[in-house]
Amino acid sequence: MQRILEPGQIETFAQRDIPRLRLPDRARVFSARAERLRRQSEAGAIGHAIRDYLHLMAHLADAQQAALESIESRPLELPGDEDIAHAQAFHMPLVSVASWQRQAQWQQALASICSSLTALPNLPAQVLLVTDHVCALTAQQLEAQADNLLAVQPLQVDTATAPFIMAALQVYWVALASRTNIDAIHELDVPGVCPTCGTLPVASIVRADSRHQGLRYLHCALCATEWHMVRVKCSHCQTTQGISYQSIEDGPRSIRAECCDTCRTYRKILYQEDDVAVEPVADDLASLSLDLLLSEAGYRRASPNPLLWQQP
Numbered sequence: 001m002q003r004i005l006e007p008g009q010i011e012t013f014a015q016r017d018i019p020r021l022r023l024p025d026r027a028r029v030f031s032a033r034a035e036r037l038r039r040q041s042e043a044g045a046i047g048h049a050i051r052d053y054l055h056l057m058a059h060l061a062d063a064q065q066a067a068l069e070s071i072e073s074r075p076l077e078l079p080g081d082e083d084i085a086h087a088q089a090f091h092m093p094l095v096s097v098a099s100w101q102r103q104a105q106w107q108q109a110l111a112s113i114c115s116s117l118t119a120l121p122n123l124p125a126q127v128l129l130v131t132d133h134v135c136a137l138t139a140q141q142l143e144a145q146a147d148n149l150l151a152v153q154p155l156q157v158d159t160a161t162a163p164f165i166m167a168a169l170q171v172y173w174v175a176l177a178s179r180t181n182i183d184a185i186h187e188l189d190v191p192g193v194c195p196t197c198g199t200l201p202v203a204s205i206v207r208a209d210s211r212h213q214g215l216r217y218l219h220c221a222l223c224a225t226e227w228h229m230v231r232v233k234c235s236h237c238q239t240t241q242g243i244s245y246q247s248i249e250d251g252p253r254s255i256r257a258e259c260c261d262t263c264r265t266y267r268k269i270l271y272q273e274d275d276v277a278v279e280p281v282a283d284d285l286a287s288l289s290l291d292l293l294l295s296e297a298g299y300r301r302a303s304p305n306p307l308l309w310q311q312p
């Protein structure tokens, strides 16, 4: 394992107008993720089990894109002026997972995702069992599972159905986030949670396009909003001391783990300058060997990947 310190670590952008937020592009948020998952599943140095899982998740992301497109045609309740004023006054996320009344559309998205998957030829029998199980849950049971997932209560989460239920919640929240006026989303007092929905980030990404060149954004695990945070700072406890970067020897340069010696957590950080196609959910999932190394080194993940749940 290499221990790498970044050159030019402190950003001083006093003169530069930093775009604070990037909202998801609903035309391609999940299809780009599917493409990346598929490419990662075909990469050489991964085991069979994870390859099959990435492949399945690529199909899942395709099904999410299709579900998102069909949700668009149904009336979607968006935050009104009162919601916006309330969120601003109390420094709350605009469509907070803790307080926003989610509509039944997310369950329709779930049904659509499950039917897309079951229509696939060669879907493994054990996956079919899980999707059948999801379809058999009552609306009330689904809402209870959704509450546990959104509150990140791993002990109460059914790990087999979680990726599918989470996938449907992502579709619903991306539909909200991508239709929200960016000016209605305000900065929170807690910089480590998504200002749109209040969920923790899955990873961060240093962008390379001209507008965001060299800037680091945290990527929401639920609604795919990205919000700016300076580099070399712990996204969990916000310290700037004792931050180090670890990566897999001979692994891709486009991914490292940003480790914090204060809270002993890490999140992965992706670099578009090394690979323009990096995608936070997909690349985090495809780099489980890095999680293994970090765990052996005594660090814990700051938050789970939305598509992979393990019992603690």
Ligand SMILES: [Zn+2]
Pocket: 194, 195, 196, 197, 198, 199, 220, 221, 222, 223, 224, 225
């Ligand atoms: Zn979010």
Ligand SMILES: [Zn+2]
Pocket: 234, 235, 236, 237, 238, 239, 260, 261, 262, 263, 264, 265
């Ligand atoms: Zn920390």
